[in-house]
Amino acid sequence: MSKFIVFKSLDDMPDIAVSKARMDWNKTGSWRSSTPRREDKTPPCNFNCPAGEDIRGYLDLLKHGKIKEAFELILQTNPMPLVCGRVCYHPCQSQCNRENFDAAIDIRLMEKFMGEWGLEDYTPPGLPSPGSKKAAVIGAGPSGLSAAYYLRREGVNVTLFDENEHPGGILYYGIPSYRLPNDLLKPELDRILQGIAFRSRKRFGRDFGIGELEKYDAVFLGTGAHKSKVMRINGEDLPGVKSGLDFLKKVNSGEKVFLDGKDVIVIGGGNTACDVARTAYRLGGNVSMMYRRTVAEMPAFAEEIEQLKSEPIKLEFLVAPSRIEKTGDGKLKNLYIRMKLGEPDESGRSRPVPVPGSEFEVMADIVFTAIGEDPDLSFFDSAGKSSGDFDFASVDKRLRDKLFVGGDILPNPRTVPHAVGSGRLAAEKILAFFDGEKIEQPKSIAVVAGPDDINLRYFVKVNLDKRRKNLYGGDGVIGEAQAIEEANRCFSCGVCYSCNNCYNFCPDMAVIKSSNGYQINLDYCKGCGICANECPCGSLRMDEAG
Amino acid sequence: MKKVVSGNEATSLAVKLSRAQVISAYPITPQTTISEKLSEICGSGELDARFVKVESEHSAMATLIGASSTGVRTFTATSAQGLALMHELLFWASGARLPIVMVDVNRAMAAPWTIWCDQTDSVAQRDTGWMQFYCWSNQEILDSVICSFKIAEKSSIPCMICYDGFFISHTNEPIDIPEQKQIDKFLPPRKAEYFLDIDNPQTFSGGTLPNYFMEIRYKLHDAFEKAQGVINDVYDGYNKLTGRSYEPIEPYYIDDADRVLITSGSAASTVFHTVNKMRKSGEKVGMLRIRQLRPFPEKELLYYIKPNIKYGALDRNLSPGTGGVFSQEIRSVLNRNGNGNRIHEFIAGLGGRDITTNNIEEIFKRIGNVEPDGINWVGLLK
Numbered sequence: 001m002s003k004f005i006v007f008k009s010l011d012d013m014p015d016i017a018v019s020k021a022r023m024d025w026n027k028t029g030s031w032r033s034s035t036p037r038r039e040d041k042t043p044p045c046n047f048n049c050p051a052g053e054d055i056r057g058y059l060d061l062l063k064h065g066k067i068k069e070a071f072e073l074i075l076q077t078n079p080m081p082l083v084c085g086r087v088c089y090h091p092c093q094s095q096c097n098r099e100n101f102d103a104a105i106d107i108r109l110m111e112k113f114m115g116e117w118g119l120e121d122y123t124p125p126g127l128p129s130p131g132s133k134k135a136a137v138i139g140a141g142p143s144g145l146s147a148a149y150y151l152r153r154e155g156v157n158v159t160l161f162d163e164n165e166h167p168g169g170i171l172y173y174g175i176p177s178y179r180l181p182n183d184l185l186k187p188e189l190d191r192i193l194q195g196i197a198f199r200s201r202k203r204f205g206r207d208f209g210i211g212e213l214e215k216y217d218a219v220f221l222g223t224g225a226h227k228s229k230v231m232r233i234n235g236e237d238l239p240g241v242k243s244g245l246d247f248l249k250k251v252n253s254g255e256k257v258f259l260d261g262k263d264v265i266v267i268g269g270g271n272t273a274c275d276v277a278r279t280a281y282r283l284g285g286n287v288s289m290m291y292r293r294t295v296a297e298m299p300a301f302a303e304e305i306e307q308l309k310s311e312p313i314k315l316e317f318l319v320a321p322s323r324i325e326k327t328g329d330g331k332l333k334n335l336y337i338r339m340k341l342g343e344p345d346e347s348g349r350s351r352p353v354p355v356p357g358s359e360f361e362v363m364a365d366i367v368f369t370a371i372g373e374d375p376d377l378s379f380f381d382s383a384g385k386s387s388g389d390f391d392f393a394s395v396d397k398r399l400r401d402k403l404f405v406g407g408d409i410l411p412n413p414r415t416v417p418h419a420v421g422s423g424r425l426a427a428e429k430i431l432a433f434f435d436g437e438k439i440e441q442p443k444s445i446a447v448v449a450g451p452d453d454i455n456l457r458y459f460v461k462v463n464l465d466k467r468r469k470n471l472y473g474g475d476g477v478i479g480e481a482q483a484i485e486e487a488n489r490c491f492s493c494g495v496c497y498s499c500n501n502c503y504n505f506c507p508d509m510a511v512i513k514s515s516n517g518y519q520i521n522l523d524y525c526k527g528c529g530i531c532a533n534e535c536p537c538g539s540l541r542m543d544e545a546g
Numbered sequence: 547m548k549k550v551v552s553g554n555e556a557t558s559l560a561v562k563l564s565r566a567q568v569i570s571a572y573p574i575t576p577q578t579t580i581s582e583k584l585s586e587i588c589g590s591g592e593l594d595a596r597f598v599k600v601e602s603e604h605s606a607m608a609t610l611i612g613a614s615s616t617g618v619r620t621f622t623a624t625s626a627q628g629l630a631l632m633h634e635l636l637f638w639a640s641g642a643r644l645p646i647v648m649v650d651v652n653r654a655m656a657a658p659w660t661i662w663c664d665q666t667d668s669v670a671q672r673d674t675g676w677m678q679f680y681c682w683s684n685q686e687i688l689d690s691v692i693c694s695f696k697i698a699e700k701s702s703i704p705c706m707i708c709y710d711g712f713f714i715s716h717t718n719e720p721i722d723i724p725e726q727k728q729i730d731k732f733l734p735p736r737k738a739e740y741f742l743d744i745d746n747p748q749t750f751s752g753g754t755l756p757n758y759f760m761e762i763r764y765k766l767h768d769a770f771e772k773a774q775g776v777i778n779d780v781y782d783g784y785n786k787l788t789g790r791s792y793e794p795i796e797p798y799y800i801d802d803a804d805r806v807l808i809t810s811g812s813a814a815s816t817v818f819h820t821v822n823k824m825r826k827s828g829e830k831v832g833m834l835r836i837r838q839l840r841p842f843p844e845k846e847l848l849y850y851i852k853p854n855i856k857y858g859a860l861d862r863n864l865s866p867g868t869g870g871v872f873s874q875e876i877r878s879v880l881n882r883n884g885n886g887n888r889i890h891e892f893i894a895g896l897g898g899r900d901i902t903t904n905n906i907e908e909i910f911k912r913i914g915n916v917e918p919d920g921i922n923w924v925g926l927l928k
Contacts, residue, residue, distance in 0.1 A: 007758065007761075010761055010764070010765070013758065013761055013762070013765070014740075015643050015702060015739075015762075015765050015766075015769070016641075016642055016643050016740060016750060016751055016762065017750065017751050017752055017753075017754045017758070017762060018740055018748055018749070018750050018751075019748045019749040019750075019752065022747060022748075023747070024747070509744050509747070
C-alpha cells in the first residue's frame with residue numbers, strides 16, 4: 001500500500017521531511033508467533049523465608065529511601081525484625097542469586113538495620129478497638145507473640161498467657177544475651193504487645209485449665225519445646241548433670257551462676273548446645289563439647305558453629321556418653337565411647353555406630369545435656385505426641401474445635417522465623433474461623449527465580465573491599481545511606497521493579513505503562529521478544545502460544 | 547548581579563539561566579570546565595536537566611539530535627577535534643532544523659598537537675548550516691548564549707557560540723548576570739512545531755527523493771536569509787531587558803578613519819587598545835569587529851565599507867591555500883556587490899601565539915603604506 005503526497009508549491013511543504021500519514025492501520029500484531037507474558041516469579045529470598053517476609057519487596061522500598069514503608073511491609077508478616085535480624089539463620093541470604101555474581105545481599109544486616117530503625121523512628125498506627133471476638137494465646141514465645149500480634153491488629157481481643165515473668169519465651173530465656181541483648185528485645189516486645197493483655201506466671205495446666213478457656217472464641221497454643229531429651233544412660237540424674245536449656249534460662253533470668261575454673265562438659269551439637277557451651281565459657285568454665293557425629297552433621301546453624309570454633313572451647317566429635325559416675329571428691333567421671341559413621345538414618349544424616357572397645361574416661365565438675373528438646377504437652381490428659389503432627393483428636397472436646405497450634409509444637413524446624421510464620425498463619429486461620437471459613441495451607445506452586453532468570457548485563461559488580469569496609473567497618477552498625485546502597489544491589493529476582501526496559505526497548509511502542517505496571521498492546525506487538533530479553537529480572541516470558 | 551567569572555563560567559551560568567533540559571558533552575580542553583560545571587549543577591539539582599554522559603563528541607551531538615527531536619532545549623560544548631568529530635551530525639542537526647545551541651571554545655586543529663587557540667576549528671564548520679557568533683568578552687558570552695536559544699528556536703537553526711580558548715575561556719572578567727525570572731520571561735520553554743510524540747507517531751527527516759530534497763535545502767537557506775531579522779529582534783528584546791545589545795558588525799572610531807582593521811574574537815580587544823593608543827598620537831585608525839560568520843552580515847558590511855578608506859582583515863584562522871576565512875568572506879561580499887575596495891589580508895596568532903599591540907601597529911602601518919598584496923603572515927620567522 002503506497003500513496004504519494006504531491007506538493008504544489010514551496011509553501012505547501014513543511015520545513016523538514018516529515019511523515020504526513022500514519023501507519024497505525026497496519027496492525028503488526030498479526031505477525032506475532034509468540035507473546036510476551038508478565039509472569040512474576042518468586043524471589044529465592046522470599047521463597048526461603050520461614051516467616052514469609054516479602055524481602056525483595058522491602059528491599060525495593062528501601063532502595064527508594066521509603067524506610068517507613070519498608071518497615072511496615074516487614075511487619076505485615078513478621079512483627080520482630082530486630083529479633084530476626086539478630087537470631088534468624090537467614091536462609092534468604094544463603095539462597096540469594098547475587099551470591100555467585102559478587103556477594104549475596106546481606107539481608108540479615110538489612111533486617112537488623114530495619115529493626116533498629118523501627119525501635120527509634122517508628123510510631124505504630126493506632127490499633128482498632130477490640131471487637132467482640134476473644135482469643136487466648138498460650139505461650140509468649142515467638143509463635144505466640146506472632147499469633148497475638150496479628151490477631152490484635154485485626155481487632156481481636158487477645159489475652160496472652162505465659163508461665164514466666166517476662167514475655168519472649170525462648171527469646172528472653174533461651175537465647176544468650178551476647179546474641180540478643182534483653183535491652184534491645186524489650187522495646188520490640190513492647191511494640192508487639194500493644195493492646196494485648198499479658199498474663200505472666202500463668203502456666204497452662206498448672207495455674208489455669210480448659211475451664212478458664214471456655215470464655216474464649218479461639219485458643220492458640222504455642223508453648224514450644226522446653227523438655228530436655230534424656231540420654232538414657234546411667235548417672236544422668238546425678239546432681240551435677242543438668243539440662244542445658246535450664247542453665248540458659250537461669251543465666252538469662254539474671255541468676256548468678258559461677259563456673260570459674262570448673263570443668264564443664266556439654267553434650268550435643270545443636271544450637272542449644274552451642275549456646276550452652278559459649279555461655280559456660282563466658283562464665284569462666286573450661287568447656288568441652290561432645291558430639292556423636294562430626295562437625296558436618298551438627299544441626300546448629302553454620303554461623304553459630306563458626307563462632308563456636310573461634311572460641312577456646314574443646315570440641316570432641318564422634319563420641320557418645322555411656323555412663324556417668326560420681327567420684328569421692330564430688331567430681332563426675334564420664335565414660336565415653338568413640339563412634340563411627342554408618343548408613344544414613346531417617347534424618348538423612350549418617351547414623352553414628354559405637355566402635356567396640358573404644359571407651360575412655362573424662363573428668364568433669366558439671367555436665368550439661370543439650371541433645372534436643374520435646375514439647376511438654378502434659379497439660380492434656382492424653383494428647384501430646386512428642387513427634388509428628390499435633391494430634392487434635394486427643395484434645396478435650398471443649399477445646400478441640402477452637403484450638404490452633406504453632407511454633408515448636410509443630411514438626412517444623414525449630415527456629416524463630418518458623419515459629420513467627422506458624423503463629424501468623426494460625427492467626428489467619430483463627431480470623432477465617434471467626435468468619436466461618438477455613439484456610440487450607442496452599443500447596444506450594446511457586447516458581448522460584450534462579451540465577452539463569454537474571455540478565456546480568458544490567459548489573460554492575462560491586463567492589464567487594466569497599467563494600468566490606470562500608471558495611472562492616474563500623475561494628476556491624478550501619479546507617480540509612482549504607483542500607484540503601486546495599487538494598488540497591490538487589491536483583492529483584494523474578495519480580496518487575498518498573499525499570500522501564502521493556503517500555504524503552506520495544507521497537508513498536510507496544511508496551512504501555514499503566515498504574516498497575518506494564519501492559520502489552522497486542523495490536524502491535526510483533527512478538528520479537530526484545531522486552532523479555534532485556535528484562536533484567538526475568539519477570540517477562542515469551543509464550544510460544546502466540 | 548555583578549560577578550567576576552571566566553568565559554567558561556559565563557557559558558555555564560547562561561545555560562542554567564536558559565533552563566536547558568538535556569545537556570550532553572565529552573570533555574576536551576579548553577571546553578572541559580563548562581561541562582564539568584554543568585554536570586555539577588545537573589547533579590545537584592540546581593538545574594533540572596538531564597546530563598547525558600557519552601563516549602565521544604559524535605555521541606554527544608547524536609544525543610542532542612535525539613533529545614532536541616522530542617522538543618526540549620539542548621546544549622553542548624566542545625573544541626577543535628571534538629567539533630570535527632561532530633562534523634557529519636552538524637549537517638543533520640541543521641537539516642532537521644533542530645535548535646541545538648553549542649559553545650565552541652576555539653582551539654587550533656592538530657596536527658601538530660596543540661591545545662592553544664585559533665578559530666580554524668569553527669570556521670571549518672562554516673558550511674554545515676549552523677549560525678556562528680564570535681564573542682570578545684565574558685559578558686558577551688553570557689548574553690549570546692541566552693539569546694542564541696531564542697534565535698535558534700525562532701528560526702529553527704542550530705547556533706554555535708565561539709570564543710577564543712584560554713584568552714577568553716579561562717580569563718576572569720566582571721559580568722552582569724540577569725535575574726532568573728527576567729530570563730524566564732524573555733526565554734519561555736521551547737515550543738517545537740515538530741516533535742517526537744508517541745501519541746502522534748511521525749517519522750522525521752526520512753528518505754527524501756530528488757523531487758523534494760532541493761526544496762528542503764532551499765528552505766534552510768531561506769531561513770538563513772531571514773535569520774538576521776530574527777537575530778536583531780531577539781537582541782532588541784534583550785536590550786529592553788538588560789540594556790545590552792550587540793550588532794552583527796560593531797564599529798569603533800570609523801567616522802573619520804583613513805585605515806580600518808576588520809577582525810573578530812579576542813584579537814579585537816587588542817585592536818581596540820591599539821586604536822586607542824594610536825588615536826592619542828593623532829593616527830586616524832578604526833576597527834570593525836565582526837560577530838557573525840553565519841549568517842554573514844553582508845548588508846551591514848557594505849554599509850561600513852566606504853571609498854577612500856583602506857581596509858585590512860585580520861584572521862586568526864587559516865584555510866590553507868586560500869588564507870583567512872573572514873578575509874575570504876569579505877572579499878566575496880565586496881566582489882559580489884561590485885565594490886571596488888581591495889583589502890589587506892593578515893594571518894596572525896595561529897595555535898595560540900600572542901597577537902600584540904606592536905603587531906597591530908605594524909599592520910596599520912602596512913595598510914597605510916602599501917597596496918594590498920596578498921596574504922601577510924604576522925610575526926612569522928624569516
